[in-house]
Amino acid sequence: MKLRKTLAAMLAAAMCLTFAACSDNGTSGGSSFNSAPENSTNESSGSSTDQSSAPESSTDESLNSPSSVPENTEPDSAPVRVAALKGPTAMGMTKLMNDNDEAADKKYNFEILAAPDELTPKVVQGTVDIACVPANLGSVLYNKTEGKVQALAVNTLGVLYICENGETVQSAADLKGKTIFSSGKGATPEYALNFILKSNNIDPEKDVTIEWKSEHAECLASLLATENSVAMLPQPFVTTAQSKNEGVRVALDLNDEWDKLGVDSSLLTGIVIVRKEFAEAQPEQVNEFLSEYKGSVDYVNNNIDEGAALIEKYDIVPAAVAKKALPSCHIVCITGAEMKTKLGGYLQVLADNDAKSVGGKVPTDDFYYAYEFPG
Numbered sequence: 524m525k526l527r528k529t530l531a532a533m534l535a536a537a538m539c540l541t542f543a544a545c546s547d548n549g550t551s552g553g554s555s556f557n558s559a560p561e562n563s564t565n566e567s568s569g570s571s572t573d574q575s576s577a578p579e580s581s582t583d584e585s586l587n588s589p590s591s592v593p594e595n596t597e598p599d600s601a602p603v604r605v606a607a608l609k610g611p612t613a614m615g616m617t618k619l620m621n622d623n624d625e626a627a628d629k630k631y632n633f634e635i636l637a638a639p640d641e642l643t644p645k646v647v648q649g650t651v652d653i654a655c656v657p658a659n660l661g662s663v664l665y666n667k668t669e670g671k672v673q674a675l676a677v678n679t680l681g682v683l684y685i686c687e688n689g690e691t692v693q694s695a696a697d698l699k700g701k702t703i704f705s706s707g708k709g710a711t712p713e714y715a716l717n718f719i720l721k722s723n724n725i726d727p728e729k730d731v732t733i734e735w736k737s738e739h740a741e742c743l744a745s746l747l748a749t750e751n752s753v754a755m756l757p758q759p760f761v762t763t764a765q766s767k768n769e770g771v772r773v774a775l776d777l778n779d780e781w782d783k784l785g786v787d788s789s790l791l792t793g794i795v796i797v798r799k800e801f802a803e804a805q806p807e808q809v810n811e812f813l814s815e816y817k818g819s820v821d822y823v824n825n826n827i828d829e830g831a832a833l834i835e836k837y838d839i840v841p842a843a844v845a846k847k848a849l850p851s852c853h854i855v856c857i858t859g860a861e862m863k864t865k866l867g868g869y870l871q872v873l874a875d876n877d878a879k880s881v882g883g884k885v886p887t888d889d890f891y892y893a894y895e896f897p898g
Contacts (some may be wrong), residue, residue, distance in 0.1 A: 602632040603653060604652045605631050605653045606635075608639065608656070612792070614854055615678055616633070619816055622819075647668060658677070658792060662882050664796065667882060678857075679792040680853035684755070684777065684851075685777065686761060700731065702732040703731055703755060704736055704742040704754040705734075714876045716755060717876065718781075719781065739757070742754040743756065759852065762851070788868020790869065791869045794862075813894055813896075823849065827850070828846065
């Protein structure tokens, strides 16, 4: 019990890729940065609900508002309203956020939220122009708003890892006969794990024992207490867990396991979406945002120390955690044809498992915003 409490506290402190967590919302980002509300914790699933494990069905209630997106009546010179969720998708934006805060004339109004359910109504109601959301949520919003949103970019690849307290797992085939602890049943982790298991001739219902937990700290505690077991954990929780127990090692990177299957898709975590009306009215602003966002992602990936400091500045995760986790967070900015291939294929995999996870059907071609970076 003491171990579980310690791990849970560690998880909350590190934010652990949180989307629905933490009530410690200090802000030092200037007037254009708004932290998440203090009482934003998802009590039903604990403080570790995150971008990789937020249930797709969690957006249903917030989508019961009218499906049409109101017109944006703000003048062209008004700051572009950008929202993101705490975790790797916000990490890549921190250099852009900092540059914006230091500028005399701010082009953007950034808002960081704790949970998808906080962000979804803002997209539907048209109170944000651009948003970083879980990959499947972009599809759900496209279907619910009847095509009123578009995908601008893939901004985070998969952040899921198979970890063990030992050396028995060297390939996906070695998972057969194991007990697997994970959170995220009915969400991306379950679909991704089942896809990889089935593709390696492992029946998820017969050949392994999958025990679904409500939080990542619980998964780790069970891993350490159960022989012949593994845990599926996201970054940056993996890094935090390893700092607390040196025996925990990464056995499999699910990105690599997905890529080994040779499918025309990638394991994804997050994307950037835009209101279609805004994109059609302000294409230059949208393209400028994409260029600056890519520059921010490149900066954070190539300047780990400085990037980690910015990530801590905006209260996403502590700098020490960010510094170790960044190389494994797979933060990217992929647009155009490559985005369409990776995202479209990924959504098809989800739809094949459960159509509800993508809002009923895979979006058509008009979902993908056409933009290629120069050169």
